[in-house]
Amino acid sequence: xxxxxxxxxxxTTLSTDRxxxxxxxxxxxxxxxxxxxxxxxxxxxxCRRRIYAEASAETQMNMATAAAVISAKEASARTxxxxxxxxxxxxxxxxxAQMRARVIELADDAxxxxxxxxxWPPLPDGAxxxxxxF
Amino acid sequence: xxxxxxNNAATAMNQLKARYEDFLDDADAQxxxxxxxxxxxxxxxxxxxxxxxxxxxxxxxxxxxxxxxDGGVFNTIKEAIEAAPxxxxxTVRLHGDKxxxxxxxxxxxxxxxxxxxxxxxxxxxxxxxxxxxxxxxYVVSFRFDVGGALKFTDxxxxxxxxxxxxxxLSSDRSLISYHPYCVQNAQFDLCNVSGPDGVSxxxxxxxxxxxxxxxxxxxxxxxxxxxGASFGACVISTHSLTLLNGAEVRSGGTTxxxxxxx
Numbered sequence: 352x353x354x355x356x357x358x359x360x361x362x363t364t365l366s367t368d369r370x371x372x373x374x375x376x377x378x379x380x381x382x383x384x385x386x387x388x389x390x391x392x393x394x395x396x397x398c399r400r401r402i403y404a405e406a407s408a409e410t411q412m413n414m415a416t417a418a419a420v421i422s423a424k425e426a427s428a429r430t431x432x433x434x435x436x437x438x439x440x441x442x443x444x445x446x447x448a449q450m451r452a453r454v455i456e457l458a459d460d461a462x463x464x465x466x467x468x469x470x471w472p473p474l475p476d477g478a479x480x481x482x483x484x485f
Numbered sequence: 486x487x488x489x490x491x492n493n494a495a496t497a498m499n500q501l502k503a504r505y506e507d508f509l510d511d512a513d514a515q516x517x518x519x520x521x522x523x524x525x526x527x528x529x530x531x532x533x534x535x536x537x538x539x540x541x542x543x544x545x546x547x548x549x550x551x552x553x554x555d556g557g558v559f560n561t562i563k564e565a566i567e568a569a570p571x572x573x574x575x576t577v578r579l580h581g582d583k584x585x586x587x588x589x590x591x592x593x594x595x596x597x598x599x600x601x602x603x604x605x606x607x608x609x610x611x612x613x614x615x616x617x618x619x620x621x622x623y624v625v626s627f628r629f630d631v632g633g634a635l636k637f638t639d640x641x642x643x644x645x646x647x648x649x650x651x652x653x654l655s656s657d658r659s660l661i662s663y664h665p666y667c668v669q670n671a672q673f674d675l676c677n678v679s680g681p682d683g684v685s686x687x688x689x690x691x692x693x694x695x696x697x698x699x700x701x702x703x704x705x706x707x708x709x710x711x712x713g714a715s716f717g718a719c720v721i722s723t724h725s726l727t728l729l730n731g732a733e734v735r736s737g738g739t740t741x742x743x744x745x746x747x
């Protein structure tokens with residue numbers, strides 16, 4: 352059973368559920384919006400969990416530092432490894448953008464299971480390679 | 486000494502002897518009866534103590550002849566709770582459709598108290614009196630200073646308006662007083678609560694610890710579930726808690742969520 356906070360016309364009820372909210376007289380569209388808000392929150396938390404499962408905060412900081420150092424060099428002065436790192440970082444940033452976009456899609460379709468790996472974009476190999484370096 | 490004197494003395498002696506023997510018989514009977522009673526008690530000490538520590542009271546403010554005993558009728562909540570042994574589990578049933586005035590402090594002394602409803606149709610109302618000192622308005626309350634717990638279920642709680650609107654509100658502003666000795670425990674289930682600006686169900690002032698649950702309950706008006714939250718530590722649990730007309734779960738404090746987990 353999903354619990355949510357709900358407000359309507361100056362009245363707020365905390366930690367309630369659909370059945371109780373209906374009994375308290377909250378309109379169905381307000382209940383639906385409150386339930387939707389809970390699902391969006393859960394999806395955002397799952398998105399964040401999946402991103403940090405691939406790259407911890409320390410790894411992300413190290414990647415950003417490396418990107419800054421490498422980007423400061425002229426492109427012609429970068430080694431092959433450095434160029435590979437920048438490419439992998441592009442893949443990683445693109446993946447994060449895909450994950451965020453997926454949050455909206457999953458929020459719009461309550462039938463999709465947010466715990467199913469198949470419903471989230473896979474980490475590209477290029478991004479995985481650069482994550483492994485840091 | 487005449488024969489008559491000797492006969493009188495013998496008669497008196499026989500009467501004394503008979504009286505003495507009656508006394509012994511009576512004493513033996515009393516000893517036997519009391520020994521049997523003691524054997525009865527000592528044979529089931531657990532049951533005896535359990536029975537003594539479960540206290541039930543029915544409160545009807547209009548009953549002209551309250552019995553004031555376990556299982557009987559009392560006129561006030563205070564009389565009912567304070568008649569129970571310290572440390573007892575006390576069930577207090579308030580007569581529905583009636584208003585029960587709380588006009589004196591109720592002392593808990595480690596009792597665990599359930600306050601609910603019996604009879605009638607509408608919920609009973611606990612009418613919480615407010616009073617004044619020379620400088621403040623204050624609220625009459627339950628004082629569970631040295632432990633215990635309170636559960637209110639299916640009763641409404643209405644704090645009266647302040648006696649003197651020109652005086653500020655004392656820190657004695659909650660239905661259950663704050664006290665630093667131990668965690669103040671309470672739950673409110675199926676209660677409608679209303680009152681004047683700043684009063685609360687519980688209070689974490691002066692570094693106190695409060696544990697409160699508010700379930701299927703309505704706070705109506707400029708009141709709080711917990712006041713002084715920034716001055717102590719609170720565990721607040723809610724399920725279907727409705728806030729109306731400016732009510733808030735707590736005054737002050739910073740929430741860390743409802744779960745602390747290592």
